[in-house]
Amino acid sequence: MTDYDKSKHIRNGGPVTLADIAKLAGVSPVTVSRAINTPALVKPHTLEAIEKVIARTGYVPNLLAGGLASRRTRLIAAIVPSVASTIFAETIEGLNAELVSAGYQLLLGLSGYDPGRELELTRAILARRPDGIILTGITHMKETRAMLTGASLPIVEIWDSTPSPLDTAVGFSHAAVGRLVAEHLLIRGYDRYAQVGANDPRAVQRRDGFVNRLKGIAEVELPELDMNSPSTFRDGRMAMAQLLDRGGGSLGVFCSSDVVAHGALAEAHARGCNMPGDLAIIGFGDFDFAPHTHPPLTTVRIDRRDIGTKAARSILRKIAGDASVEAMIDIDFHIVARGTA
Amino acid sequence: MTDYDKSKHIRNGGPVTLADIAKLAGVSPVTVSRAINTPALVKPHTLEAIEKVIARTGYVPNLLAGGLASRRTRLIAAIVPSVASTIFAETIEGLNAELVSAGYQLLLGLSGYDPGRELELTRAILARRPDGIILTGITHMKETRAMLTGASLPIVEIWDSTPSPLDTAVGFSHAAVGRLVAEHLLIRGYDRYAQVGANDPRAVQRRDGFVNRLKGIAEVELPELDMNSPSTFRDGRMAMAQLLDRGGGSLGVFCSSDVVAHGALAEAHARGCNMPGDLAIIGFGDFDFAPHTHPPLTTVRIDRRDIGTKAARSILRKIAGDASVEAMIDIDFHIVARGTA
């Protein structure tokens, strides 16, 4: 029978405790603690002896105990909607890389675009006493906000822009993205305009920015899609079919992501549309395949990894007590004009 | 100045401790503990009073303290190579969903396909005393294995198959995948065969299975790609260009992932290749775009999410003390024949 005995002598991380190491090395526990955390404070000779014992016994410190005593867990939590949609994956990678190199660990929560789940996650996460927390977006339930501010830890909100973040925000204005795309399409001028994509808060903001910029100039068509965020290749393809079936004049389409745009592109390509003359498609995200589609996809480029990196740096600075971290850290975006618009 | 005071009265999760709740509710700390963890053991009247105080104070239990005392952290760690390559993202989502619904939390580590990093991560993770750990793949440094077995906790290795897992494995044989693909291509029969893709351990196994099955029948061409795992759309496109430039007869290509295959497909399509007559492409993963490419991509389907779900279930059973968990849990795969092979 498999044995995961948690009793006196066989425990997680080995049976060894800091006290054991101390005894074996002939020093007091404090000295071992110092040897591990602030080796500069212990005499080289003693240090060496302790390290030898640690290596020999395979001792792995218990960070639960350490965190409890020191009130520092070296844990940073991040809540993102999903990890399966490429959009956040790179942010997480950036975040993680930066945190790991600073000796922190990432505790990931997946909210599935659900504010209720975000609240539950926040509670569960706070119970682990992270040194900081990163949230996606700026809209949270009031209970979440209350819990967060009550916890008085560094908070970074990512992937959106706001004049009044909970603490600090790293992101950009999605409405501005929508406006920019509208203007890009307006330069050439199309008979019809459409937007297709997800209905998460940020995609909606991009859509609204797009629609508003076009207000008084053109009605924006919004094909019905029975879907939740994030949208897929398939959604894009279906939506484009719908739009093209309606017929009538040249068409400029803004897709909520490159994946959706790619699907739209596939449909357009299959029908032999003339791009970008009669049909323009603009995506969002500049995914790795964007330059290689046929024709290459015009899209909005935003450095997703950089969001993670900057968020990590901000939170680390806050933890270090640096009060000079800006409330809003802006991330650049711009249109990469390729073959589809 | 922002104030993340960790002093006596303003701490993470609020200043409140279990002892405070006890005092306010007029009971002893144990009773509060029971009210939270085993409410059935406390009288409804008392329970209600305690819950009221908890709600009023916004008390968030300290799981560090709880974990230290109970030796159960309700934390499951998972180490995956990356989260940016779609391949593992869905496994993580499956894992997470299952764990969350059982009251556990996922601690994610990203190894970047680097065994050394995996070792470091393992150490860091074990220091948090998770109740179980999930690793990607079956090849680990011997130090990692030693540390893991020494920690005596449930272990699940995912995404590969082996007769001798560290504890339990959930996955499939990549060599078998390679063989299956070879056989699929052999039925139609091509003049040339090639494999293009990543060089991570599992992609290599798939390649080897493919090559071995073709041994004595055909030499398998392996275009040079200056890249690391995971490969991209771009890699696929370049590799296909290389292969096509060499000219000479019909060609059957096995790509290490659908993303690579998609790139290869784009190049083939651009050149107006006749598929699957003169050119066959088989991907791996059955990503969401696969049915929608042009022509639709033939690929190997494997339920990535299911790997996560099954891994979670296995580890939860192990934690619950169930010794009957199989050592090897096989995951199905099969070829989805669409338009490219």
Place this chain on the structure above:
DNA sequence: AGTTACAATGAAAGCGCTTTCATTTCTTCG
């Protein structure tokens, strides 16, 4: 040699919970 300063170590308390084990309070039934 005698102070002073600093470097190196240690003793004790405590972080916020859970775990026994003991005690009290309630039921139930002869």
Place this chain on the structure above:
DNA sequence: CGAAGAAATGAAAGCGCTTTCATTGTAACT
């Protein structure tokens, strides 16, 4: 109505560390 058993609660110890604060050892200077 009182004994016996069950239900509800509590007291005390301890999980494995870090944090003061105190002590000792070692240089450095006059």
